[in-house]
Amino acid sequence: MQCSSRFLIGISERLNFSTSLQSQMPPQSFLKSPFDSAAYIELLKSFSSSFSLIHGKSIHAHLIKSQPKPCLFLQNNLLNMYCKCGDMVSARHLFDVMPKRDVVSWNSIVSGYFQIGLCYDSFDVFITMRHCDVVLDKFSYASALSVCARMREVNVGKMVHGLIVVCGLSKLAFLTNSLMDMYSKCGDLDRAWRVFDSSDELDDVSWNSLISAFVRIGLIEETQRFFARMHRAGVKMNSFALGSVLKACSSFGGSKELGKVIHGCVVRVGLDSDVFVGSAMLDLYAKKGLLDEAVKVFKLIPDPNVVVFNAMIAGFSRMDTEIDNMVTCEALHLFCEMLRRGMLPSKFTFSSILRACNLTESFELGKQIHGLIFKYHLQYEEFIGSALIDLYSKAHSIEDGFRCFHSSPKQDIVTWTSMISACVENEQFERALSLFNELLNDGRKPDQFTISSVMSACANLAVARSGEQIQSYATKSGFSAFTICANAQIFMYAGSGDIDAANQTFKELQTCDVVSWSAMISSHAKHGCATDALLLFQEMEHRKVVPNHITFLGVLTACSHGGLVDEGFRYFESMKKEYGIHPNVKHCACMVDLLGRAGRLNDAENFISESGFGDDPVLWRALLSSCRIHKNTETGARVAERVIELDPNASASYVLLYNMYLDAGNESLALRTRDLMKAHGVKKEPGLSWIEIGASVHNFVVGDKSHPKSDAIYSKLNEMLSRIERVDDHKDDTLEFEDIQLEHKESMFNCHSEKLAVALGVLLLPKSAPIRVMKNLRICADCHTTMKLFSRNERREIVVRDAIRFHRFKNGSCSCKDYW
Known part of the structure; x- marks a missing residue:
């Protein structure tokens, strides 16, 4: 990679890494003397906005010494600081020991739990607040509605709506907007529309909320008509409204055409150079893969801030399969430009840069970025912690991944899931299960992605009993309805040898995606049910589900294990011509195995030469296995020589050759093969x-x-x-x-x-x-x-x-x- 370390060498010497947080901290001599409540409050507000937990705790310690009985207002500010910084353990401890609590205190705890993703805890506090006869305000209800929206609990949201009506607060525009947001995110657009029409008090956010709801579910024509209605009603299209709609359009199912329509509105009202709108527009184009348009928008913004730079860097780091080294270079150029302008990178900046390093497997560059993260004291952020775990996992440095995991003080569920997935990817399946047990013992609640990763570990270990227990937990927790969990369950049962249970799981799935079909096809293939696998693929095509490279790998495996040579070649050509999927080395290995098992060894060897993967030992090893099956010692010896040349440290090649000579009754050559293996220092994996x-x-x-x-x-x-x-x-x-x-x-x-x-x-x-x-x-x-x-x-x-x-x-x- 040409843009590697030279972009970062010397940055630490050229730039001052001191942050604004240090300048906000009072001198130590000043902290030795007490000061009034107003000074404490100003400091706490400053540390809340900058998420400086360490400094906030030092003020708390100073406050305990100077004011044994602080006023409620000061305690609420202290509580808000802990909640904003995500330290809910300290926040809850402070809340529990407060002699007096008002609605602001309760609202802070409800909001704090919600911000770190503990929705059930947040709602439990809301219910307790009602039972304690606290007079709830609009912020209390708005927080409860936000929890319902995130959990997609529309029935609970309806009950909160009823409480709002009973309390006489339903006419407030603030709660109208929260209700519309909750109903739209829960998929009940009709109720969101009725709330909008029945409200006597609407503001810009109200109109924007409904437009965002239309965009979220892909109703393009309704969005355009509502834009026109908004214009006729004389509602001013400000930067917040347009920016929010653009954000909704990029985050959900909005099309490129809708984005361009909104872009036209932006230009017409003269907000195309606005930083907030520009960053949203840039993010929209980047997420849709239109990087050229994103770059044009970026250049039009006169004074881009960190958010704009982050959106552009994220765009260059979001290309997935299309990303290459040049794209990573562009992301790094922007990152360096940020540093040259004296901007303070945020956790989103570093998570995007690390993502680019992960996608291109630029692990050395990622380690340099890790060094900068330490200099900016951002190693404790959960976003960055997860990205670093992914980096070291893909680099097969699992112990470094664990160090990043243990250095994260918050360790939210995303971080835990990243670490469990890293163990699975690095074939440390027992460690993944142990980590999951530790998560549960720690009182944390896994999500559907955690359950999926753990089931994958059970599938690889083939421990059906443990998998069944995790499935029971998923069912009780409501995760079994998620397709990602059901897919993992299919893999788990199939990997444990229970193809019937895997098939039953597949049949009970309400929504089957391409992963579901691929999992079932691969399961049938590995269990020797070639006909069932191919029938399933035909049904998948009939239902207009587009197969991917994993689907075809399962199909070709079925053909190989079933001896279906003609069908295998037909599907191999179909993959290329009808679906535009370029075969990878695994597909080609299946074809070599298919030809070799059928006794067409010469055809298999010619296929390797024409495949473009002639230097990959996997293909030659598949051919060597077929040579042994058909007792073709002459071809096998030549193929073995080639595969040992390509991969001299793989024991499987020596073992195949050894057994082939024994089958032919040539013990001297068999022993010579064993001696060659010893000479190369290769040890065979013991049978277990x-x-x-x-x-x-x-x-x-x-x-x-x-x-x-x-x-x-x-x-x-x-x-x-x-x-x-x-x-x-x-x-x-x-x-x-x-x-x-x-x-x-x-x-x-x-x-x-x-x-x-x-x-x-x-x-x-x-x-x-x-x-x-x-x-x-x-x-x-x-x-x-x-x-x-x-x-x-x-x-x-x-x-x-x-x-x-x-x-x-x-x-x-x-x-x-x-x-x-």
């Missing part, structure tokens, strides 16, 4: 199988005798083996080579980890319960044959998940139809 029984997860390795029930397990396994007809010619040495001598391998077949796990399942699980075993490596042919016979003789359903797919054994057959 695990089974969840009740609240416990039991792990096994080959020949494991560490389990407390080891004697009973081996006794049961021998009993099961004695009842089946062994098929000796299916034995192989897949993934079991380590340092075991060849002549002793025969005795190890009956000790494979998945067999031990199944034996424990037969011992402890009721006969009606399926036995689900997870394995980190591929199942060997001997175990595959044995599991089929176990399922027939024991009359049990056995599900084994290996590193590639699920094998569902029932009545002596497998769902893979022996095509694996």
Whole structure:
């Protein structure tokens, strides 16, 4: 990246990083002497507006020493400071010890909880305030309506509306606006319209609120007509009204055409150079991907402030899949221009810059930005904390992410969710579950995104019992209605081997998005249900749901596992021609696997050469696996040489080659492969199988005798083996080579980890319960044959998940139809 560290080198030497907060703090000598209430109040107001909690606490400490019994007005200002700074623990403690409290005190607590996202706590305080016979004012009701709007609780909002009418405050324009905002955000536009029409007192905000409601749900024509009505009524279109409408248009479903119409109104009333309107217009164009128009608006603003710069930087950092290094350079140029102008970057500035670094994987640059964040003392902000966790997570520096997490004093739910998601992305699934338990024990309430991340951890660990408990929690908390939680639930059940439960979850979904369909298609594909996966894809197309690259990955996987070569190529071409999706390396690996399994090894090799991913070892390893299946030693040796050259530290390549030579009866070349692996210092991942029984997860390795029930397990396994007809010619040495001598391998077949796990399942699980075993490596042919016979003789359903797919054994057959 050309715009890298040189933009930031020397900034700390050229610029003064002292902030205005330091200048607001009284000298230490001044703090040693008491001063009157007016001085305290002015300082508290200053620290509230600058969110300086540390300075506010120092004034509180000084106040305790100088005035043991401060007046109620002074205490309310102190309470407001804590609430504005987000320290609700201190705020609530102060509130509880106040000898007298008025409606201002109660309103501060209600507003404070709402500002940090604790809506239920906020509303609980509102209800308690009513029970304490406090005379509620318009601010009390407005706060309650804001809580209802955020929680989308229209029925509770109606009850608050009734209280407002009973109290005789329904005619106030201030509450009219709050009611309209609540109803519109809850999706009840008819009631919002009735409130507007029945009100005798309307102001500019009233008109603006209804316009914003129209924009929010995408009613373009109604918005334009209402603009005309507003003009005929003689309502002046000021910067606040137009800016708010533009903000609503950019935040919700407004179209580009509507934005341009509003832009025309802005120009006509001469507000195109207004900072507030300009920043909203700039933000609108940036969110719609019209960066050229956004740049034009930016250049027209004569004296842009921090908000304008933030909107422009966010625009350059919001391009997602289209973002490139040049776009990041533009964002960084603007950031440096802010510093040169002496502007104080805000938390939104740094969160946008960090987002650009995350999108382009510019991790070193992100670390430099982190250094500037420390210099500006903004490392404790929750927005920045989450962005830093994301940065270090994508850089696979999970411990640095935890340091950022623990350094955030607020640790709101967004920060917790970011940290849990980081653990999942870095395959630290147990740590993610542990963090979730810590969150609950800490008394915090997760949101739908937290639940989704935790379910993903359960899916990867394949612990259905834990997943079911989280699903129960989600249902009780009302999160199960969210599509994102239902999608994660599909992945969780499918990943745990329960495809029926995953399918039931999918059928119960009221709103299926592309992720829902993709999750179900991929689940069927991995469980060997290729026909069901393709039928589901056809139904998805029939319902006009546009598939994405993940959907097609599931479709191609289904074709590969089902041996559907012609269908696979048809979908591969459809992905490119009909949907404009450029195949990535995973799609191409599926095609190589599809051709290789079908025995078309030459075609698979030619496909790799023409795919554009010829230097990716994943494709060659897929071909090597097919060479072993079809016992093509000559091609396999050549392919193995290529894949080891590309990725010499991957143990899977050596293991495949080793087993291929053993299958061909060439023990000398097999041993030479093992020696080559040792020479390169590569260690094979040990085979591990695990089974969840009740609240416990039991792990096994080959020949494991560490389990407390080891004697009973081996006794049961021998009993099961004695009842089946062994098929000796299916034995192989897949993934079991380590340092075991060849002549002793025969005795190890009956000790494979998945067999031990199944034996424990037969011992402890009721006969009606399926036995689900997870394995980190591929199942060997001997175990595959044995599991089929176990399922027939024991009359049990056995599900084994290996590193590639699920094998569902029932009545002596497998769902893979022996095509694996």
